Amino acid sequence: MKAFRRIKMKKLALTVMAVLGMMSSVAMADIDYGLEVGIRQQSGEVDSNLASVKSQMGFQFGATAHFPISGAWHMRTGLLYTQRPVIVETDATGDENKISMNYLDVPVALMYKFEEYAGVFAGVSLGLNLDSDAEVGKVNDVKSPLTPIIFGASFKFAPQLGATLYYETASGDAADGLKNYRAVGANLQITFD
Known part of the structure; x- marks a missing residue:
């Protein structure tokens, strides 16, 4: 178990170093970068007809950057700590179990900027599981990476x-x-461009 955690931490450290290296190697380019912090409403489904999932509020924070590709097209990426909590409720008894899974997300999205101050984006996020916890029992087989x-x-x-x-x-x-x-979700941005 300790060896597995060491391997997981090495992967996390390599990912952080790669993203920070990429961001610093183009620091002189015409990029927008900054810090984000915000809230998110998380929901999901359960594999049982005897239980249901209630949505939960989580947090997200980290750094993002928009790299120019061509004209109004940019690549949006970063490094974000993301909480993905839910509550699983047993329908017959009403018992609740709060489940929390926390990830380090590396978003990779294509962004179209209408103006220098506004744009839309779509893409994927590579979520590496940092930890998971349940009030009752244990969270098994957490998918990592989550995409x-x-x-x-x-x-x-x-x-x-x-x-x-x-x-x-x-x-x-x-x-x-x-x-x-x-x-x-909604994040507040502080930019350094």
């Missing part, structure tokens, strides 16, 4: 302040008995 599809819009309302609104969907298993995770 949700993301759609969103990003805009500035002040020279260095903006917001990102997004929808995320991950079809298929997220963990044993949990599937089809979806989220909507």
Whole structure:
């Protein structure tokens, strides 16, 4: 188990170093980069007719960057800590089990900027599971990497302040008995361009 955790941490460290290296190697280019922090409403489904899933509020924070490709087209990427919690409720008894799965997300999306201060994006996010927890029992077979599809819009309302609104969907298993995770979220941006 310790060896597995060491391998997982090495993969995490290599991913962080690769993203930071990519961001610093083009730091002199005409890119927008900044910090984001926000909330997200997470939901999903369960593989049982005897239980259902209640959505939960989670948080997301980290760094993002928009790299120019050609004209109005940009690549949007970054490194984000993302919480993906849900509550599984047993229909017959009403018992609830809060499940929390936390990921390090590396989004890779194609972004079209209408103006320098506004654009829309679509792509995928590579989510590496950092940890998982359940109030009752254990979360088994957590899928990592999780690769949700993301759609969103990003805009500035002040020279260095903006917001990102997004929808995320991950079809298929997220963990044993949990599937089809979806989220909507809003992040506040502080940009350094």
